[in-house]
Structure formats: C-alpha cells, structure tokens
Amino acid sequence: MIIMKSDATQEEIENVIKEISKCGLRADVSKGAYRTVIGLVGDEQKVPFERFAILPGVKEARMIETPYKLISREYAKLSGEESQHRVVKVGNVDIGGSEPVFIAGPCAVESKTQLFRIAEGVKMAGAHILRGGIFKPRTSIHSFQGLGAGGQEEAEEALGWLREAGNRFEMPVVTEIRGEGQVDLVADYVDVIQIGARNMYDQDLLTKVARKGKPILYKRHFGAGIEEFLSFTEYMVAEDNRDIILCERGILPLGKGRNYTRYTLDLAAVPAIQKETYLPVIIDPSHAAGRRDLVFDLSCAGIAVGASGLIIEVHYNPVEALVDGQQMITPDELKDVINACQRVHKAIGPRRNDD
C-alpha cells in the first residue's frame, strides 16, 4: 500500500502507478478527501517497498499482511473517505442503507406462470428484489438443473421471463451464474449477478463477473472461514467493482446424529464482517435452515444481528416445487416475516457500532 502525501501532485501519483505497473502489479487508486492511497493488486513479494518509499510525493509505502485490503475499513479510512458504509444501489433499492432489503422469489424458475404468480406474491408481501434460479448448481447430475440446462434458447427464454416479471412488478432481479459461459448472457438480463456458495473459490469466475460492472450478490462457501470469504471478495474489488453484497447462508453442520438444520447459520459473521469491511452483508435463512418452519425465527435474528437484508425462497405451493420445496415459505408467510423484521429493525434503532 502506498500512501501519498496530501499535497502530492497528479503527476507524482501517475508516476507511482507506472512504477507499480513495471513490477507486474496493478494499482488501485483511492482518492479520498484528505489524501490518495494506492493499493497494489498482485504479488507484493515482487515490490521493492523501500524504493517506493522515496519516490516523490510518497508519504509511506508498506506491505499489508492481511490477505485482503482493498475491501478493508482500514484502507477506506486511510484515504479519508467520509462514509465507511458502502450502499449498493440496485435500481431504486439501496442495499446497506438505513432500511433492510428483502429479496424473494422461487428457488428455481419453472415456468412463466409460476414465476409471475410468485413475483406478484412477493411484491405484495413487501419484497424489494426478485430472485429466481435458472442455472441451478446441483450436487447430483441426476437432479433438475434449472431451465438453463435446456440450452441457450431455453435459458434466454427463462431469463426473459425474469426480466419481464421484474419490470412488471417493479423489482430489480437477481439470478445465479454457475460457470464462465453464462456471464455474458446473464448480465444482459439481470440487475444483480449472484455467485453461489459452491463457486465462492472460483477466482477466474469472480474476475469475469466483476468486470461486467454490475452489482454482485456473493455467497460464502459452507466450508469457508470469514478470512477466506473476504480474501476472495478482494478478487472482485480488484477489478474496481465495489458493488458487492456479501451473503451468509450457513456453514457445515457439526456433531453426531441427525441434523436439525441443513447448515449452521453463522449469524455472528454479520457483525464480524461489518467490522472488517464497508460492504453490506445479508442473510439467506432458507438455505441455512433447509426447513420452512425456522425461516421466521432466523429472519428476525438476521435483522437483529445487523444484516442489511435477507434473501428468502418463496413459492405459493412449496410441495409442488421442483427444487428445495421443504424450505420455501408462501407469500403470506413472507409478509409476516417482513413485517416482523421491520419491527425488530425499528426496535433496535441505530447501532453503537455504526458510529
């Protein structure tokens, strides 16, 4: 990290960038109110920091030991940025602002009728963003893989429905991509691109998605520590895309005997991550629980712990869903969840750690 003097000239800044480039790294320039901080993207072992320290306009040059820095509060602070909270704007929805955001919709898009009926339901219930899976990552090749598995044409048709439903019910839309081959296509149709838990470590995919410049909903892998999750987030921010919404969706359960929840929702990760980075964090209670009768309680807890929003799977008739029926709630139940969450949010009020 290179911290420039407050009176460093543009020329001096550009000179530093050029020198960084000569070392085979890229520069991430963050111009704050008080000074400019230049992050290094790439292998810092190659950088002769002592030499950078004496370049004109440079106040300090040092290696950062943590595996992430561009996304860190510390880095944001150094450049004197006024707000430490990143508000990700999706259409007219603010994620990370003062109000919690609710993303809802079916696990998988199955037909236009199904999607529209659910979209209407979640809109009425108070949801802000519509979700719907088209490329489903599945453990077994012998399970339904989403309409996207039917080929380019079928995928485009389903994406078209999602776009149309979003327009019709005035909600931005989000869907998951699963491989590099879907990035261009999906980016044409949706407002937010989701990278699921199973792809969390897929750094080539992260880079490719980030370059699209669209907001990204990025889920923590169920075996990943927080440090890993943030480190891989850095791959996207290094592409100069800071519109990342982090999502906790449960980690591997532990212990003998039958599992009462599909995953262990790590709610403490929300404030723990918020202390580290300015990016908003949301919660997915549906996948974590794997059962619908816990969604209400986990949603309230998610908002109580300080999450910026929730992503919830909804179906008007869960038992007939092709995927994950056991964890979906109905639009009516969603309404209860949203109302309760808003009361909880209000009850807690502004937090100490927001100061």
Next chain:
Amino acid sequence: MIIMKSDATQEEIENVIKEISKCGLRADVSKGAYRTVIGLVGDEQKVPFERFAILPGVKEARMIETPYKLISREYAKLSGEESQHRVVKVGNVDIGGSEPVFIAGPCAVESKTQLFRIAEGVKMAGAHILRGGIFKPRTSIHSFQGLGAGGQEEAEEALGWLREAGNRFEMPVVTEIRGEGQVDLVADYVDVIQIGARNMYDQDLLTKVARKGKPILYKRHFGAGIEEFLSFTEYMVAEDNRDIILCERGILPLGKGRNYTRYTLDLAAVPAIQKETYLPVIIDPSHAAGRRDLVFDLSCAGIAVGASGLIIEVHYNPVEALVDGQQMITPDELKDVINACQRVHKAIGPRRNDD
C-alpha cells in the same frame, strides 16, 4: 413407552411399573389430564413389548426409536399435558415464561469486593440472576482455575460470598461444577447448578447433579450435535428432574484462516430444540463471541430467534479480569443490551410456533 388406557386403575399402573422393574429398567410415570404414559429408562432391548401390550390396563406398548423421549414434546403430548412449555422456576424468576430472563455476572469470582461490585452493577442494569465462576474448567493447568482450586475452605468462602451477594441484591445465583466431588458442596449454596460445555457428555456427573433436585443450567458441548445434546439431557430427566435450562454457547468454528469469533453461535439451534422439547433454551453470547464488541448484536439475535434468556459475562473493568476479560462487558453496556433485547422481544410478539 407404555400408554395406559384412560380408565386404567392405579393397581394396573403399579403392576406395569413392577414388570418394568423386573426387566432391569426404571419407569418414568407421567400422569396427564387424559391418561398415564409410562416411559422406560434403560436398555429397551431387554423389554418384551408384545408381552406388555397385553397387560391389564395397557393401551399400547412400543419402542421409541429416538435416543431421547422423556424430554420430547411428543411424550408430553401423549399424556395430554395442557402446556407444552416448561417454566423453570428459580426463586421468583420464571425461565421459559413470557419474558426473557437475563443472567449476568463475572466469569470468575475473584474477591468479595469484586463480586459485590459487579452484582450491584448487573442488578441495576436489570439482570434477574447472578452468575459467578468458582470452579473454572480450563484447558491449561497453568491458568487460573478459580478460587475453588484453593481447597475446600477457600471454595466455601467464595460460595458464601455468592450466596450473600444473591441475597443482598435479591437475585438467585448460579455457579458451575466441574466434577462429582463438588456437587454436594455447591448444591448447598446456589439456586441453579451449571454443568458446562466440557462436562456435557459426563453422564455420571449428570445423574449425580440431577438427583439434587435443583434447577440445572446445562450447556451444549462445542462439538455436540443437537441430538446428542438432547440425548444426554435425558440422563437428568430420567432422574425425575425436569428443571433443566438448556444453553447454546457456540460450536467449533470452521474454515481456514484466523477466527473472527471464538466459537460459532448456532442460533438456529434455539427454535430447532424448541420444536423437539418443552425445556427452555437460553443463549450465551459471551463465550460464543469471545469478544465484547459482538455481545450486543448476538444478544439481540438470541432474543429475536426465540431464546428464553441470555447469560452474559460482566465486569466493571474487563481488562483487569483474571479470566476472559476480552469478552466481558460493563454493567452500563449490559443495560443497553437488556433494554434492546426487551424492545426486540416486544416487537416480535407472540410467535406462531408458540401455538
């Protein structure tokens, strides 16, 4: 499990109990409004259920496949008990009732002065029960083991302070025991006996504590699944002690890199356990987080998810504490926590799953 006919006579019931005893098992008799259900305690493989089924007054005799049954809602329901919620009464405090209960105090009792000062602080902040460790389970023999390690006399003195502080500030008191040798002594001084996470599996200890007939605060081991936790709870209920307060205090963290929390607080375990048993469940945010700046958020989430209360470590000056200073909050901070939790509790209102 033997379900008696609704018109079974006392004689018939006693006959069944005698037959169970002949098989080398014990009977747990649950007389409900509608009928009597007799649970079997011990190795059910030995029981000829078909023979029991034809005894006079017996409606049904069958083996239960789950490793726990006495504590299950299903068992409570069978005997037609009206309420499915157990309210554990400790002095004039109800745990598992309509209001959340707050247990607070120092991690370890260090001196009379320290204890009284903290007791006063937590009382003013709104706590209902006073905690204070005297026998500390510690990973290293080279760490402070609590005043109880100083021998019988020192242990009694410290227990006396705890009792006195409880009386003075009108709060029931709880302390942890760590081995069978402390049970009799501790039971003389406290209102609730705590069995800590590291002793969760210690079935001989559970039995011995349960026989004291006092309320028990029982913590889940950090490597235990919910099924194991409930199965071991059964060892206490089998001694006819149903005053068990279950406590979730975090499970082993997962993933590479540094841990941002000491343990992973499994908040979903609260409603998941509540669906299985009528016993109340509380949350320990202090040990789970291992850092004081997350206690507020986790406490709110604990109440939001439906816990019947919290147990929180408090010190007027955490940095000078001999044990766990990094996770203790001050009495002032506790007041904020309690107030926020009560607002959250009120905001959510009665829950669907309470029906």
Next chain:
Amino acid sequence: MIIMKSDATQEEIENVIKEISKCGLRADVSKGAYRTVIGLVGDEQKVPFERFAILPGVKEARMIETPYKLISREYAKLSGEESQHRVVKVGNVDIGGSEPVFIAGPCAVESKTQLFRIAEGVKMAGAHILRGGIFKPRTSIHSFQGLGAGGQEEAEEALGWLREAGNRFEMPVVTEIRGEGQVDLVADYVDVIQIGARNMYDQDLLTKVARKGKPILYKRHFGAGIEEFLSFTEYMVAEDNRDIILCERGILPLGKGRNYTRYTLDLAAVPAIQKETYLPVIIDPSHAAGRRDLVFDLSCAGIAVGASGLIIEVHYNPVEALVDGQQMITPDELKDVINACQRVHKAIGPRRNDD
C-alpha cells in the same frame, strides 16, 4: 437405469436411447459381457420408468436413489464387466494397477532451470509423473499466482517447459487448471489435467474438462463429504470420460488451539471410496500436512491404506520456493519416501477387498 435383456437387439437398444433423449436426458450405454445397461444422465424425475419397463428388449427400468451411479461398482457389476478396477493409462504409466504411482514436482513452476533441475531430481528418485503448477489458485490476490498469471504468452512458455521436461525425463506431465479459459490451452500441453480442491464443485468446469477426453486428476474439496465428491465426479463420467484419478488432500481441521497440520488427511476415505467406485484414488500428503516433516509418515500411511499412488511436492531448495516451501521435500527425501512406500506395498501384498 435401464437394464436390457441379454438377447436385446441393437435396434431395441437404440430405441431406448431415442426414448431417453425425448425425455430430455442423455443415455450412458455400458455394454458388458452379459448385457447392456443404460444409465440416464439428467433429471430422472422426468422419466416415466413404468413406460420404459415395457419397451421391447428391456429387462428392468428403475430410478437410482444415490446421487451417483455411473461411477458406482454396482453399475459396473450390472453390465457384467469383468474387472471392477479402472486402470487409468497415462503414457506408459498405469494408475490403479498393481503398483503404486508417484507423481512429484514443484508446487509452482518458477523458471525453466528450476523446473528441469527438479524434474531430473524426481526422476532419479523414482517418480513416474511430473507435476508443476502454472495457474495457482490462491486465497489472496496479493500472493504469487503462478506464471500463468502473466498472460497468454508467459503461460504458454511455462506450459512448453513442462512439456519439454516431461519429454526429456520421460515422464507424463500434469498441471492444474483453475478456470474455463485455461482448458483448451492446457489440454494442448499436458497428459493429465488437474482440477484442484477449490474447483471441485464447479460443474461447468468439470464438464468442459471432461470433454477434452484426457485423464483428469480430481481433488476432493476440503469441506466436501465423500458423497459430494463422488456425485460431482459423476458430472465428468457423464461426458463419457472414465479416466478420472480421485485425490484426497485433506479436509478442514477441527478443534481449538493451533493446528499441527494444515488439513486433516482423511485416509479412511481411500478404502471407503474404493468400496463405492472402480476409479483409482491417490493421496496428496504435502498439502494435507503443510509441513515437510510429516510427508514421509503420511506417504507410508497412504500406501498402507491402499492408495494407488501419491502426489508430492518437491524442490531442491524448499526455503527459496515462491509457494508452499514449508511443505516441500528434496529429491533425496523423495527417494526415501518412494523406497519406503514400495516396501510397505510389498509387505501388505494383495488385499482382501481386492477380491
């Protein structure tokens, strides 16, 4: 799964394949000595098995409940295949045959000189296949990402060295790919394509690699259960590529306190997997241990538990390596490892479970 009658005609078989295709699934045809078995690739919920059961030539049509079947021993047995062991042939090296195979080389290729010196060393030590990383998956974007990160030209140069070293020292070569963009390029240069632990769940990548028709070294993710590992393997076999070498490289460590090994090597996974599938399984002791002083012991244990080979990181001077120096051993140490492993293999002799 459709099991054909032993006297089913080619026409009848083709008819079944056509019907499967109409349901939107693909057929995996396995012609054994006694009969033909047709596996279904895709969402089996869509298949009217009762209708298939009455097609001409069909003996039995049923849904398979396990998430994998094409790779299962049961499936192989059904078609009456004589051998239940798949021997993956790589040049003149047999993986899964009667002798253990040793794959060795540097973690990362750093220069032609470094690679050739190590290649010569491992050849002299008795290694059969040369490994060398060019596209390194790294947790931090601020670490060395391999020469492949330098762009197409640099990547090709490094791949060329690997090919050349393989030719010069008469060893087939293997390198890891990390994203879909590298598949075509890497396939041109190497004999075995490695899919690393972090990409295990990446089903689009698996499919793309499998279609190259080259042998694949496929590593289990550190958070994946065996069932998941085998289920994702099925994605490759569904592309009719059965030259898959499975590799266990350690799962997430558990428990409090410092970790004495980087991962927990799950050696029992080797025989457990071998009972399920005919594919060979090898062990990576280097990444599992993360420290060179355990490589000898873990290698011996790997062969003792029945692995078909080992993949070991080697450097002539580990302390100067750019990546993972702490876990690499020298060529001399590799020689000791290989010799000891061969003695262990001989000492145990043919196994019961080979029958």
Next chain:
Amino acid sequence: MIIMKSDATQEEIENVIKEISKCGLRADVSKGAYRTVIGLVGDEQKVPFERFAILPGVKEARMIETPYKLISREYAKLSGEESQHRVVKVGNVDIGGSEPVFIAGPCAVESKTQLFRIAEGVKMAGAHILRGGIFKPRTSIHSFQGLGAGGQEEAEEALGWLREAGNRFEMPVVTEIRGEGQVDLVADYVDVIQIGARNMYDQDLLTKVARKGKPILYKRHFGAGIEEFLSFTEYMVAEDNRDIILCERGILPLGKGRNYTRYTLDLAAVPAIQKETYLPVIIDPSHAAGRRDLVFDLSCAGIAVGASGLIIEVHYNPVEALVDGQQMITPDELKDVINACQRVHKAIGPRRNDD
C-alpha cells in the same frame, strides 16, 4: 519453569520448591543427567519469575507460553534425559518400545463365557493386552450401558472376569471408567485404566485417575484439537504419572451427505503428537471407522504412520454383540491384521524422526 545450575545443591533445589509452594503452585521436579528442571503446576500468573531468577542455584526462570510443558519434548530435553521416548510398561508389555502393541477384545463384556472365548481368540491371534468394556458411555440412556450399570455387585463380578481372563491368557487388562465413582473400584482390578473420548475434558476425573499411579489409556475427544488433547494430558502428568498412552480414535466427520465412516481418523495426529511429546500414541481403527471392512486398511495405515500400537474391537460373532457389532472383527481377521501390521512395521524400519 525453573532451570537449576548444574552444580545446584539439594538444599537450593528444596528452597526453590518451598518458594513455589508459597505462591500457591506445585513443583514438578525433573532430575536429569545434567541438571534439574523444576516445572510449575498451577497458575503461572502468580509467580514473580524475576525474583526466582536470583535465588541461589537458579540458572534461569521463565514463563512457558504453551498450555502444556511437563509432557513436552523440550522440557525433557532441558533436564538432559537420555531417552526422549517414554516406554509405558504394562506387565511385561512395553508400549512405546521398538515393537507395535496390539490391544484387543470385545467392545462390551456381556458374560464370562463371551469374554473368555474372545480372550482366547485374541491371544491366539497375537494380541498383547485384553480390553473389555464394563462401564459403557452411551449417547442414549435407552441403550445397553454395560454390566457396570447393574450395580456394584454386578460390576465387581464383571471386573473379576476380566482380571481372571487376563491371568488365564497371560495378558494385562484394560477397561474404561466413566465417572469418579468408578475409579477406586476399577483400579483394583485392571492394569490400565482407560479414559474415553467423552471424558477427555473432565479434569477432575483425570486428576483422580492419575493419582492411582497406574498406566492410563487416554483417548482424544472427537471435537478436540491436538493442543487441547495435550493440554489436558498435562493434568495427569502434573500428578506425577507419566504412564500415559495417548489414543487417536477419530474426530467428527465433515461434509454433506451420508458418512462413509463414523469418524474421521486423524492419522497425521500420530507423528504430529510424537514431535511434541515423549508419550506413546496408539490408534483405535474400530471406533473411527464404525465398520469392520475398513479395520484392516486403517490398522496398516496406523502402524505405517508410526503409531506404537492399536486397540481393536473383536467378537467371535459380531452380529450378536450388544454394542457396536458393525465395527468388530473376528479373531481370525485380527490375526491377519496383526500379521500385516508387523510386516508393515518391519518394512518401514527405524524412522528418521526417531533420531
């Protein structure tokens, strides 16, 4: 830790011990060939090391940061002890010597006939020590708890059979205790007292057992890290009992889907622990696998990784066993296991890390 000068007098040593005692700690005196090292048992925070450093005869006084020290190789080295390997002598069996030791017998003692028949079988197969459970720790109170659950008399009778079988077939015997109430009784009958995985953290029990002065077979808990395991071992060594045999028996499995093994056997823990302490380490493949068809492979791997022995569950007719039948092997199979392990042990020969 206080390191005395090589010419320190006995009086000077005693003076240091007295001073330690004044601080409320105990001294562990280790007189080696070259000098005397005095370990401190208890809370080191209370010790004014700078004052100790200037006592007569003292060479060095310093705090040890690791949670264990008495059991560490470093500590043994400091006192100049010639051998760094502790050989635990049980009758005429050496555990931790040059040959692997095999402990075998039924999971639970069910009758005198059953025990004697199995004892004879394992003796013929080449076992050195006889195991047999009398107090069984069980997850469910509704399962068979061992003959010890039948009361004092029945327990004594079963312990008598074990003693008699040991005498008759010339094998020392080991059984598990589960609570403090069994320690005195069991110590009268057996040669080795086992503390099982579920009691690993039970420090009061450890202390009580250690004071018996008999060899202890101590199993790692399935959720415990190596550091915790060694730290709790220190509680026993602090009672001046160094006859501890450590046992790895598997840690909690990880990952989604069905478990192919009951626990994950952490074989790398064997050499990792051996680098830290001089105590011998053995392996329990039966409980780790939870299935008999993996016992052979895991046993070979255990010896290959450097374990000092194995503890294996054996029954002449596993299907009729009351506990854990699915993981027991027959005496004939045990013979194969022992023979193969001895060949593996010989094939590897003396290890580098034994130097």
